[in-house]
Amino acid sequence: MIKKENYTVSIYAENNIGLLNRISAIFLKRHISIDSINSSPSELDQVYRFVIVVCVSKKDIEKIITQIEKQIEVIAAFFHTDQETIFQESALYKVKSKSLFEERHIQNIIKNSHAKIVTVSPEFFVIEKTGFRRRNRKVI
């Protein structure tokens, strides 16, 4: 069995309407499903970043990266294992304002998990918690 693991692929590219299609086609061609994909402007002007997470073998990801870099608009592409990346998420929870007064333990959860209150209205309030996914889930 060839060992497969999660890789986070970061691609820096000039924007073009078809580029996302072109990149995803490279995974499709090898029958690889994409676990997550994210596209956003990067720190650099006119340069966009795609972040893609896939579960493949090391050999495959090395070949895929060169095939991605070959695409005309792509400036550079990198891959990292889970050990090499830090993944944190920011979770927002919407809660009925009434329950804050009626259910005392909600106050405790907010206190214990070091969550922040972002906004409060008469109907609901929003709390925010940033951290590892496992801990964020615990809040629920």
Add this chain to the structure above:
Amino acid sequence: MKISGSEAIIKCLIEENVDLIYGYPGGAIMPFYDSLYNFQDQINHILVRHEQGATHAAQGYARSSGKIGVVVATSGPGATNLVTGIADAQIDSTPMVCITGQVSSNLLGTDAFQETDIIGITTPVTKWNYQITKASEIPEILSKAFFIARSGRPGPVLIDITKDAQFEMTDFKYKKHKKLKSYNPEPKISKSKIKDAAELINKAKKPFIIFGQGVILSNSEKEFIKLIEKTGIPSAWTILGLSAVSTDHYLNVGMVGMHGNYGPNVLTNKCDLLIAVGMRFDDRVTGNLNKYAKQAKIIHLEIDPAEINKNVKVDVAVLGNLKNTLPLLIQEVKTNKHGNWLKKFREYNSIEYNKVIKKDLFPTKDKITMGEVIHQINEVTNGNAIIVSDVGQHQMIACRYAKFNETKSNITSGGLGTMGFALPAAIGAKMGAPKREVIAIIGDGGFQMTIQELGTIFQTGVPVKIVVLNNDFLGMVRQWQQLFFDKRYSSTEMVNPDFVAIAKGYHIESEKISKRENLKQSIKKMIDSPKPFFMEVVVGKEDNVFPMIPTGESVSNMRLS
């Protein structure tokens, strides 16, 4: 002064020195064709009979001339009919620019009449593609398209232009692209890698070179021959490398791959150094990768970084354009001769000659063989013709036995294996090299896939010579059914029409040969004719192509029968 978008497209073509295009009109590309009417003295438009024919003709033109093939088609079915040819050009690295019409931009995404998402459809098979919705984009994008198609590892580019953009008025200013920010067509050459490669070459006792189309695409045939003559290394070609070095050169040891020659295949697993020059280790070349050249050090000279370690793990990768890397390597390597090692190839060749080649070229049985047709063509042309082959048994036979003195003389669909390629490709090849003899070698199956292009030959009068080797079978598939599927001939026998009558219907002089004694005379007549000529040769129904490496086998296990 403002001009229309469609006129701007034509001005771009003229700026890129395009004087010949292949195409087929239709609704969404009509503004372009209307503008073309005014430029007929500058651009020759070849009206094909099917858009697929336009792409293969453009490929043939590009391969024989070294220039970019240009194709024009309408939206919807016109555009989708290009896909096979585009995929073929992509896998065989042929420079091609396709321009398609598209429905007006206000209709995009509405399932309008003859609308298809041709950008989405062609994304995986183009080097680059782009949809233009404003006339002002035309010069910039087309300049980019031509630059991308021809630079680095060449390939097909498709530009989709909406009908309203073709009508819209715009200022025209053309600037040729020489570079693009995010595109690096030729990787930087590492001097230390050249030194590493030279060191391995100088130390090797049994070095072996496999060269591919990279040598032809980079115009470095002379440099390559200088390298092999200096180092005395036996060199074999991949199917697309054929004709880069003349077939009778003393260091040219034949073809590698499934139906290649015995020596170069078996000795791949006996050499101590394998040098791959402008080739990509296709599975039809390597057979079983786990048993491929494991004993050897491997050097790979290549322009495309994505090809390094893709199929075969290499010891030294020399990235760059061969035109630049080969001269540097020639400086570093020592003059050498590998007489005994070269003799090994000769020994294997004589085994192959006795068991296979003799029977193919000088048969004693009554039916004509494909091999003797190619042999007779060699005799008449002296190896000076361009041979355009289709896909199947006749293709393997043509590539095994055709003699070539000049480069850019072998035109065939290598990577994609597109049946129907040869007839339209021969039209393009002749137009790309009008002074040369162009002979298409086609099977009865492939001929009928693009047979309508006889109409293009008739209308243009382009003097291509067409040889159909007819065995009334889809011969290669039948051969596999015989060898690997217990002779269960499932859907491979063909009931064929009267090909000569069809050719006559297009007013093409034609002949049918079924007797050996008429063969040479008819080939002479065909070559001497200044007009298009069609020749059908009836060959043995169940002849097989050998030697052969069965799928999944090692190159060492090549079968001679």
